[in-house]
Amino acid sequence: MADFDRELDASGLNCPLPILRAKKTLADMDAGQVLHIIATDPGSVKDFEAFAKQTGNELMSSGEEGGKFTFMMKKA
Amino acid sequence: MTEKKLAIIATKGTLDWAYPPFILASTAAALGYETEIFFTFYGLQLLKKNLNLQVSSLGNPGMPMPMPVPVLLQALPGMQSMMTMMMKQKMKSKGVASLEELRELCVEAEVKLVACQMTVDLFEMDTKEFIDGVEYGGAATFFEFAGESDICLYI
Numbered sequence: 001m002a003d004f005d006r007e008l009d010a011s012g013l014n015c016p017l018p019i020l021r022a023k024k025t026l027a028d029m030d031a032g033q034v035l036h037i038i039a040t041d042p043g044s045v046k047d048f049e050a051f052a053k054q055t056g057n058e059l060m061s062s063g064e065e066g067g068k069f070t071f072m073m074k075k076a
Numbered sequence: 077m078t079e080k081k082l083a084i085i086a087t088k089g090t091l092d093w094a095y096p097p098f099i100l101a102s103t104a105a106a107l108g109y110e111t112e113i114f115f116t117f118y119g120l121q122l123l124k125k126n127l128n129l130q131v132s133s134l135g136n137p138g139m140p141m142p143m144p145v146p147v148l149l150q151a152l153p154g155m156q157s158m159m160t161m162m163m164k165q166k167m168k169s170k171g172v173a174s175l176e177e178l179r180e181l182c183v184e185a186e187v188k189l190v191a192c193q194m195t196v197d198l199f200e201m202d203t204k205e206f207i208d209g210v211e212y213g214g215a216a217t218f219f220e221f222a223g224e225s226d227i228c229l230y231i
Contacts, residue, residue: 013173014170014171014172014173016102016103016173017171019103019106020103020106023106040171051107054108055106055107055108
């Protein structure tokens with residue numbers, strides 16, 4: 001299991017809040033640090049891919065555990 | 077990477093149609109877009125400090141209803157506020173952000189909010205009721221930004 005520097009629990013939040021909260025959290029982090037995100041919005045899977053592609057932050061991994069979606073994102 | 081630009085015209089003043097401009101603008105800002113929303117006609121309602129937006133099923137056969145209600149009954153007093161209450165409860169239970177929250181996120185992300193001066197005057201709206209930071213302009217002001225935009229939406 002990869003390590004991370006910050007964690008964001010966006011469970012129960014719907015589009016576009018998980019993305020907006022992630023953006024806000026990443027803004028307080030240093031380049032190269034890793035954010036672990038937990039979400040329940042199924043739309044967030046595609047949205048975090050799109051977010052990474054457009055912002056240059058690297059989506060290191062994404063997965064699903066017991067109905068929750070998890071993402072590891074490295075700040076560019 | 078040069079900053080992309082998104083220009084939105086917000087023309088509607090109902091609870092449901094207030095969402096697209098604020099969702100798209102806040103998300104675009106998070107993606108690094110420079111964003112401006114031009115509020116005109118009923119869209120000006122979205123700028124009020126105290127948002128009191130309603131939703132109506134009248135003239136909107138696409139609205140999902142928990143049970144079929146004949147159109148004439150939908151016009152009865154109290155139906156609109158009941159629809160509005162039900163919509164707000166549904167949104168809350170699904171984790172959809174409130175409009176106030178989305179608007180605040182737009183303001184924080186420096187989305188430029190421009191009110192159409194002509195319709196402000198037309199409806200004799202009290203600009204003291206609007207949130208802080210609103211700018212005023214006309215069609216030419218809109219085109220100054222929209223002409224340079226990568227995406228331009230009329231909502």
